[in-house]
Amino acid sequence: MTLHPLLLLPGLLCDERLWRDQIAGLEGVAACQVADTTQDASLGEMALRALAVAPRRFALAGLSMGGYLALEIMRRAPERVTRLALMDTGARPDTEEQSRRRRGLMSLTRSGQFKGVTPRLLPSLLHPAHLDGPLGFEVREMAERIGREAFLRQQQAILHRPDSRPMLPGIAVPTLVVVGEQDQLTPPELSEEMAAAIPGARLARVPQAGHLPPMEQPEAVTGLMREWLLGA
Numbered sequence: 001m002t003l004h005p006l007l008l009l010p011g012l013l014c015d016e017r018l019w020r021d022q023i024a025g026l027e028g029v030a031a032c033q034v035a036d037t038t039q040d041a042s043l044g045e046m047a048l049r050a051l052a053v054a055p056r057r058f059a060l061a062g063l064s065m066g067g068y069l070a071l072e073i074m075r076r077a078p079e080r081v082t083r084l085a086l087m088d089t090g091a092r093p094d095t096e097e098q099s100r101r102r103r104g105l106m107s108l109t110r111s112g113q114f115k116g117v118t119p120r121l122l123p124s125l126l127h128p129a130h131l132d133g134p135l136g137f138e139v140r141e142m143a144e145r146i147g148r149e150a151f152l153r154q155q156q157a158i159l160h161r162p163d164s165r166p167m168l169p170g171i172a173v174p175t176l177v178v179v180g181e182q183d184q185l186t187p188p189e190l191s192e193e194m195a196a197a198i199p200g201a202r203l204a205r206v207p208q209a210g211h212l213p214p215m216e217q218p219e220a221v222t223g224l225m226r227e228w229l230l231g232a
């Protein structure tokens with residue numbers, strides 16, 4: 001079987017651990033590569049960095065900030081993308097309230113309280129059933145690995161993302177839209193909006209999952225991605 005090149009885009013404060021179970025579960029189906037989203041302060045720069053090291057053509061999957069980045073890559077190089085998966089993300093720019101909260105976390109980080117950021121975010125990242133277990137610890141570990149400066153760059157990139165809704169009807173590759181049923185940060189209605197606007201897109205809700213279904217319900221997400229990659 002020919003392996004599908006698959007470029008995986010992590011979310012804010014996430015690294016390759018986010019996709020660990022999918023990389024293992026898609027062995028024999030996909031040749032996976034995780035993009036570096038820690039070096040740049042704009043989605044455009046992130047996209048150029050990812051495209052520079054990606055295969056000539058590839059399937060593309062992004063979660064949350066990674067979904068914003070996936071849409072930026074689609075904007076810049078649609079001819080290189082064979083399939084698209086958007087997880088727990090949205091096409092809209094921040095509301096004023098979201099921008100205010102984001103800037104508050106950036107101010108907290110600049111004041112030397114970066115370690116206080118993840119505990120504030122954790123209840124909105126994970127389903128309540130996962131908060132006090134090993135997943136909560138692993139999410140905090142990921143954040144520590146990403147670090148203060150990369151967090152600030154990522155937030156800057158997210159703050160200035162464009163409204164991607166106008167481009168959705170022009171997406172012409174097989175598209176999977178996934179969302180955790182209990183996602184508080186990017187509620188399911190945002191995924192419903194994207195799936196309705198992208199021709200032929202499939203929408204999948206993941207039960208017992210918040211904002212990080214690849215970690216919270218790895219088998220379900222891997223199964224969805226396998227079907228997406230092997231579909232006609």
